[in-house]
Amino acid sequence: MRHLLDFYVAAGIDCMIDEEAVDRYELSNQPQPSPPIKSSNAPTGAALAPAAGPMAGEVAGFGGRIAAPAAIPLDQTQEVQSARQIAAHCDTLEMLKEALDGFTACPLKQTAKNLVFGDGNPDAKLMLIGDVPGRDEDLQGLPFVGNVGDLLDRMLASIGLDRTSTYLTNLLPWRPPGNRTPTEAELAMCQPFIERHIELINPDYVVFLGGVCAKQLLDVPQSIMRLRGKWTTYSMGDTSIPALPTFHPGYLMRQPSHKRLTWRDLLLLQEKLENKASESD
Numbered sequence: 416m417r418h419l420l421d422f423y424v425a426a427g428i429d430c431m432i433d434e435e436a437v438d439r440y441e442l443s444n445q446p447q448p449s450p451p452i453k454s455s456n457a458p459t460g461a462a463l464a465p466a467a468g469p470m471a472g473e474v475a476g477f478g479g480r481i482a483a484p485a486a487i488p489l490d491q492t493q494e495v496q497s498a499r500q501i502a503a504h505c506d507t508l509e510m511l512k513e514a515l516d517g518f519t520a521c522p523l524k525q526t527a528k529n530l531v532f533g534d535g536n537p538d539a540k541l542m543l544i545g546d547v548p549g550r551d552e553d554l555q556g557l558p559f560v561g562n563v564g565d566l567l568d569r570m571l572a573s574i575g576l577d578r579t580s581t582y583l584t585n586l587l588p589w590r591p592p593g594n595r596t597p598t599e600a601e602l603a604m605c606q607p608f609i610e611r612h613i614e615l616i617n618p619d620y621v622v623f624l625g626g627v628c629a630k631q632l633l634d635v636p637q638s639i640m641r642l643r644g645k646w647t648t649y650s651m652g653d654t655s656i657p658a659l660p661t662f663h664p665g666y667l668m669r670q671p672s673h674k675r676l677t678w679r680d681l682l683l684l685q686e687k688l689e690n691k692a693s694e695s696d
Contacts, residue, residue, distance in 0.1 A: 625663035
């Protein structure tokens with residue numbers, strides 16, 4: 416029972432629907448009531464026609480039918496606009512972290528245990544951005560920890576890097592309950608903060624670890640399988656930063672056969688960094 420409760424908590428289940436357990440299988444086996452028999456006196460023809468109501472795109476008003484308001488685009492919602500204003504006024508990483516701590520519009524903040532902001536060297540010229548925090552990250556409040564972090568450390572070490580020469584963060588600062596995929600609204604609300612995060616770090620290169628991160632920040636529909644292995648550009652106002660999408664370490668733990676593809680991506684990154692260093696000499 417203890418392990419079952421731990422699983423419920425990890426999956427984001429924190430409340431009961433009923434006071435007592437209900438056997439849904441038993442309910443499904445109970446005989447269903449027979450449909451009512453039509454009365455011979457029931458009206459037919461035009462009397463059965465539904466009352467005329469508003470057509471699609473219309474609502475009823477005192478003066479007759481009026482057009483229904485159009486749906487507000489996600490990037491124009493009050494929550495997203497508020498996030499943009501708050502992020503724009505953050506001039507330091509400390510201010511950005513405090514702003515995220517006080518940002519309550521995103522529902523993920525209510526279910527997460529900790530804010531996962533960043534780790535590594537803020538002065539590094541290489542920035543790595545993952546998708547969303549996992550369970551270990553949520554518990555510790557740091558990106559890329561636990562088994563996923565160990566694998567990332569080994570990946571970096573294979574090309575002569577570590578956390579002192581990189582800066583790490585995630586697309587979203589809060590873990591979605593049960594590690595579910597974030598919604599479009601959640602992504603839109605958090606995007607102004609990660610964009611400001613990138614501006615404040617101002618890296619020479621950025622690596623997108625995972626398909627959710629790469630698609631959201633590059634604003635492209637392709638999967639990570641199609642995006643990885645090729646340098647592209649992340650546009651930030653008037654600045655363009657070379658960006659390399661690749662697999663997330665958590666994905667590689669589930670699909671170890673793709674580590675060979677990630678090794679090729681790491682070699683591309685190593686080549687780019689070495690060329691940059693030789694130009695500086």
